[in-house]
Amino acid sequence: MTKIRIGLAGCGFVSELHMVAYRRVYGVDVEVRAVAARGDHVVEFARKHGIPNAYRSFAELVADRELDVIDVCTPPNLHATMIVEAMQAGKHVICEKPFSGYFGRDGDRAPIGKSVPKALMYQRVMEEMEATRTAIERTGKLFMYAEDWIYAPAVTKTAEIIRATRDKILFMKGEESHSGSHAAHAAEWAMTGGGSLIRMGCHPLSAVLYLKQVEAKARGETITVASVTCDVGNVTACLKPEERAYIKANPVDVEDWGTLTATFSDGTKATVFSGDMIMGGVRNLIETYTSGGSLFANITPNTHLTSYQTSEEKLASVYITEKVDRKTGWQYVCLEEEWTRGYLQEIQDFMECVATGRQPLADLALAYETTKVNYAGYWAADEGRRVVL
Numbered sequence: 001m002t003k004i005r006i007g008l009a010g011c012g013f014v015s016e017l018h019m020v021a022y023r024r025v026y027g028v029d030v031e032v033r034a035v036a037a038r039g040d041h042v043v044e045f046a047r048k049h050g051i052p053n054a055y056r057s058f059a060e061l062v063a064d065r066e067l068d069v070i071d072v073c074t075p076p077n078l079h080a081t082m083i084v085e086a087m088q089a090g091k092h093v094i095c096e097k098p099f100s101g102y103f104g105r106d107g108d109r110a111p112i113g114k115s116v117p118k119a120l121m122y123q124r125v126m127e128e129m130e131a132t133r134t135a136i137e138r139t140g141k142l143f144m145y146a147e148d149w150i151y152a153p154a155v156t157k158t159a160e161i162i163r164a165t166r167d168k169i170l171f172m173k174g175e176e177s178h179s180g181s182h183a184a185h186a187a188e189w190a191m192t193g194g195g196s197l198i199r200m201g202c203h204p205l206s207a208v209l210y211l212k213q214v215e216a217k218a219r220g221e222t223i224t225v226a227s228v229t230c231d232v233g234n235v236t237a238c239l240k241p242e243e244r245a246y247i248k249a250n251p252v253d254v255e256d257w258g259t260l261t262a263t264f265s266d267g268t269k270a271t272v273f274s275g276d277m278i279m280g281g282v283r284n285l286i287e288t289y290t291s292g293g294s295l296f297a298n299i300t301p302n303t304h305l306t307s308y309q310t311s312e313e314k315l316a317s318v319y320i321t322e323k324v325d326r327k328t329g330w331q332y333v334c335l336e337e338e339w340t341r342g343y344l345q346e347i348q349d350f351m352e353c354v355a356t357g358r359q360p361l362a363d364l365a366l367a368y369e370t371t372k373v374n375y376a377g378y379w380a381a382d383e384g385r386r387v388v389l
Helices: 013-023 041-049 058-063 076-088 118-139 153-165 202-219 343-356 364-383
Strands: 004-009 030-036 053-055 069-072 092-096 143-146 169-177 225-233 257-264 269-275 283-290 294-300 305-309 329-333
Touching: 004 013, 004 058, 004 343, 013 030, 013 343, 030 041, 030 058, 041 053, 053 058, 058 076, 069 076, 076 092, 076 118, 118 364, 143 343, 143 364, 153 202, 153 283, 153 294, 169 202, 202 257, 202 269, 202 283, 202 364, 225 364, 257 364
Parallel strands: 004 030, 004 069, 030 053, 069 092, 092 143, 169 269
Antiparallel strands: 169 283, 225 257, 257 269, 283 294, 305 329
């Protein structure tokens, strides 16, 4: 069996999750052979994970002829350029969300999140995505969109039930929220391409778009997003410094609260919420209401294990769940987080795709549509109206 050789771009939180997943791939011979990042941390990351080569630039990573796949786990403003460069160099590409975004152009007043009209952002993002999509398709290489939600067991079981029943999905409600990102770039539109809605809300948005297509295929229908409404805000701006002990969000020009509603061409609806002020760990939830039933996918929190503990000290080495600010009291302990949230299944699918040439479940079409709808939402919020697609 031919070995698939991976090069990681970035060595942060998501790269750690991907490394866990690569180690657990079965039926395909996989090796992470290189990692690239600008900081000194890349050397320690390579040592920790037994990665033979640590590079200080993306150019070195792409130039490595031994690599078959580049896994892009960098801040969003680097994604589009890295995707194209890697694929034009003959590599397959895995890219973390979001696929694209608006990060500013010459002549923009800073901060761009407060000065550039979102209608213009939407137009420019669409132009860039078209150019990126064309460049990807010309290479003949695989593009794999790292959207773990559609691989999460609770969502894949929802999809299985929809396929079996062929019921009409009438309404979906999705959420990803937590107490705010520790990453400094999350506060700036020029780095992240938006706030909570694109940084977190893109996950449930991808899930509802995916499930609606599962329904469409099962029923032999064509369903698209017809229009979008949206509202965003910075609700933590009212907090005094002493009130920020547990809230990490401190936006410069992005939202920390957002809600987007998509109306589909069959008249049905889906609402996505994201917030950077939600305590108690990460909320990853999607509810699906159909003509024949209801499905509640509680990715996190869930009740696999609930815990009541009284000593923080004794739990110092125990992982409970992402973004929880304490381990005592009642807790929803996330078991096998990489499995529960779909990272293992995602990387397994991608490696099988590289080995066999088939298309991934999370593909270019899903990446493109998620970004398109998200930016239509920003446009709708900016102008206080419904945007028709």
